Amino acid sequence: MKEERLRGLLIRGLVGDASAYHSFLSELTAHLRAFVRRRLVHLPEEVEDLVQELLLAIHNQRHTYDPAQPLTAWVQAIARYKLIDLLRRRSRTNGLHDPLDHDHDHLAAADGDAAEARYDLAKLLQQLPHRQRLPIQYVKIEGSSVADAAKRTGMSESAVKVGIHRGLKALAGRIRSIE
Amino acid sequence: MKTEDWVSMLATGVEAIDPTRTARRHLLAIGGGLAGALALTGGFLRLNPALSHVVLEPMFWIREAYCASLALLGFTAVTRWARPGIRLGFVPAGIGIVVMVMWIFAATVLLRAPAQNRSHLVFGTTAAVCPFLIALVAAPLFIAFVWVLRGLAPTRLRLAGAAAGFAAGSLGALVYSLHCPELAAPFLGTWYLLGMLIPTSLGAWLGPRLLRW
Numbered sequence: 001m002k003e004e005r006l007r008g009l010l011i012r013g014l015v016g017d018a019s020a021y022h023s024f025l026s027e028l029t030a031h032l033r034a035f036v037r038r039r040l041v042h043l044p045e046e047v048e049d050l051v052q053e054l055l056l057a058i059h060n061q062r063h064t065y066d067p068a069q070p071l072t073a074w075v076q077a078i079a080r081y082k083l084i085d086l087l088r089r090r091s092r093t094n095g096l097h098d099p100l101d102h103d104h105d106h107l108a109a110a111d112g113d114a115a116e117a118r119y120d121l122a123k124l125l126q127q128l129p130h131r132q133r134l135p136i137q138y139v140k141i142e143g144s145s146v147a148d149a150a151k152r153t154g155m156s157e158s159a160v161k162v163g164i165h166r167g168l169k170a171l172a173g174r175i176r177s178i179e
Numbered sequence: 180m181k182t183e184d185w186v187s188m189l190a191t192g193v194e195a196i197d198p199t200r201t202a203r204r205h206l207l208a209i210g211g212g213l214a215g216a217l218a219l220t221g222g223f224l225r226l227n228p229a230l231s232h233v234v235l236e237p238m239f240w241i242r243e244a245y246c247a248s249l250a251l252l253g254f255t256a257v258t259r260w261a262r263p264g265i266r267l268g269f270v271p272a273g274i275g276i277v278v279m280v281m282w283i284f285a286a287t288v289l290l291r292a293p294a295q296n297r298s299h300l301v302f303g304t305t306a307a308v309c310p311f312l313i314a315l316v317a318a319p320l321f322i323a324f325v326w327v328l329r330g331l332a333p334t335r336l337r338l339a340g341a342a343a344g345f346a347a348g349s350l351g352a353l354v355y356s357l358h359c360p361e362l363a364a365p366f367l368g369t370w371y372l373l374g375m376l377i378p379t380s381l382g383a384w385l386g387p388r389l390l391r392w
Contacts, residue, residue: 013190013193014195014196014198015195015196016193016194016195018190018191018192018193019190021190021193022186022187022190025186025189025190026183026186029182029183029186033182048182051182052180052182052185055182055185055186055189056185056189057332057392059189060392061263061331061332061392062196063196063200063201063331064201064261064262064263064331064332065262066262066265069262069264069265070264073263073264073265074262074263074264075264076264077263077264077334078263078264078332078334080334081263081334085391116180116181116182117180117182117185119180120180121180121184121185121188139191139192140188140189140191140192141188141191143191143192144192145192146192146194161194164192168189169392172392176391
């Protein structure tokens with residue numbers, strides 16, 4: 001079981017260790033993909049989109065993880081929520097449905113078959129207001145420091161942080177409304 | 180876009196999470212919501228003029244304990260349902276027990292009262308407005324709890340909305356009791372509960388719309 005290792009990485013990520021956090025997300029990706037692929041057997045073209053949507057959701061909601069709680073329960077609740085949300089969106093448009101089976105140990109399975117999602121981050125970013133788009137562009141994509149991004153945008157450092165936070169939440173909203 | 184690039188984007192420049200952030204959000208919501216509820220009760224409805232000697236009656240404290248224990252349970256439900264993968268635990272049973280105790284108490288009061296007094300014990304003088312006024316006083320609290328949930332990640336939106344409504348309704352009833360002259364157990368078991376259930380139903384109805392993320 002990878003629960004303990006992933007949990008340790010996330011907890012380090014939550015105190016600002018970016019490389020532990022990177023390992024957490026990339027190791028978790030394979031588990032998420034296995035979870036999603038098993039449930040979207042009839043919608044293979046949706047798998048990678050949902051994996052990326054889940055990664056964004058996990059990132060945006062990481063402050064709701066209680067370190068005393070099993071990581072599997074937290075990840076699984078988010079994954080099931082987003083999966084049901086996706087199926088609802090689809091059933092509204094074309095009536096497709098996949099049964100949801102219960103699975104209490106999805107961290108046990110992994111799927112390393114990397115792929116690409118259909119949405120284009122650059123295009124999604126273009127739709128965000130400047131105060132969100134520029135901080136994400138500079139800090140998250142180009143890797144500048146927050147202080148640097150503040151200088152380049154003329155925003156305060158805390159406005160840059162808020163812009164990133166709100167921008168990533170807005171991005172999740174854009175992805176949700178694509179279907 | 181490749182998933183590994185997506186992961187890199189998310190992890191780049193990641194900031195530490197302030198572990199007190201959620202608790203502060205809860206406290207701010209309770210503070211703001213309570214201030215709104217007190218302003219409505221004190222400014223719009225007026226405090227019960229007999230309050231200073233009503234507080235000497237045991238029934239006053241039974242009423243406060245009834246509302247406060249339900250509010251505590253409701254608030255616990257909000258904090259639990261705000262996070263993915265946390266179960267409710269004792270909360271539903273706790274609410275059931277508090278309501279049952281009040282109902283048994285109310286039934287005893289009714290059975291021991293002379294027949295001509297029973298109707299007054301149930302309806303008091305304010306039954307027609309009580310549930311609506313509780314819902315009104317609960318409104319700022321309801322907005323505050325929905326705001327808390329919107330900053331967190333409820334995964335069962337209807338139930339989380341109902342929890343926010345119930346927490347607001349029961350805490351609202353506690354504040355409203357500073358205005359309300361009714362102390363009879365049958366009244367509290369009926370109209371107070373109904374007043375709490377108005378925002379609860381509203382929350383269950385609005386939850387999927389307001390809380391999606």
